[in-house]
Amino acid sequence: MIDGNSVMAMFSVVTMIGPTPSPVIGGFVSSSRLGWQMVFWIEAIAAGLSFTPLIFCPETFGPVLLLRKARRLRSQGADDITAPLELEDRSFKPSLKTTLSRPFRMLLFESVVLLLSLFLSLVYGVFHSFQSYPLIYERIYHFGPRRLGPSVHSRRPAEDPHASPS
Numbered sequence: 001m002i003d004g005n006s007v008m009a010m011f012s013v014v015t016m017i018g019p020t021p022s023p024v025i026g027g028f029v030s031s032s033r034l035g036w037q038m039v040f041w042i043e044a045i046a047a048g049l050s051f052t053p054l055i056f057c058p059e060t061f062g063p064v065l066l067l068r069k070a071r072r073l074r075s076q077g078a079d080d081i082t083a084p085l086e087l088e089d090r091s092f093k094p095s096l097k098t099t100l101s102r103p104f105r106m107l108l109f110e111s112v113v114l115l116l117s118l119f120l121s122l123v124y125g126v127f128h129s130f131q132s133y134p135l136i137y138e139r140i141y142h143f144g145p146r147r148l149g150p151s152v153h154s155r156r157p158a159e160d161p162h163a164s165p166s
Contacts, residue, residue: 008112008116011116012116015120016049016120016123023044025039026039029146044053063083063084063085064085066083066084066085067083067085067086069083070082070083070086071083
């Protein structure tokens with residue numbers, strides 16, 4: 001059975017593990033015969049594969065479960081059963097309002113979402129603030145793409161035997 005805690009844990013793990021191997025894999029793939037364009041195809045394939053577990057996840061949203069139960073009971077002859085979801089206004093404008101406001105409400109009123117979002121924004125901010133590292137490692141230390149990915153990711157320079165002393 002899948003509950004909200006395990007889903008939040010999976011979200012946290014995936015968002016934190018994703019950026020870890022990316023520079024290493026990207027460095028090796030872009031410097032191989034596959035070329036730098038293949039990095040984007042690998043990302044697209046990984047994104048597509050990440051959606052396959054959704055096929056095996058059962059529905060857990062209460063109103064949808066009640067809707068299915070009401071339909072099943074009506075098909076068995078109980079005509080006076082109505083699900084709460086059937087009573088709601090499901091036209092375009094209210095649905096759009098709910099869809100656009102829900103992420104902000106969750107961000108403001110759910111402490112787990114707020115704290116995780118703040119933490120991830122800090123992590124990604126630190127990751128992307130080091131965009132000058134590739135320039136330094138390529139120009140001064142003469143790193144190729146295979147050495148550049150891990151060194152930028154680890155945030156500390158590795159010894160390069162081919163670098164000219166300066």
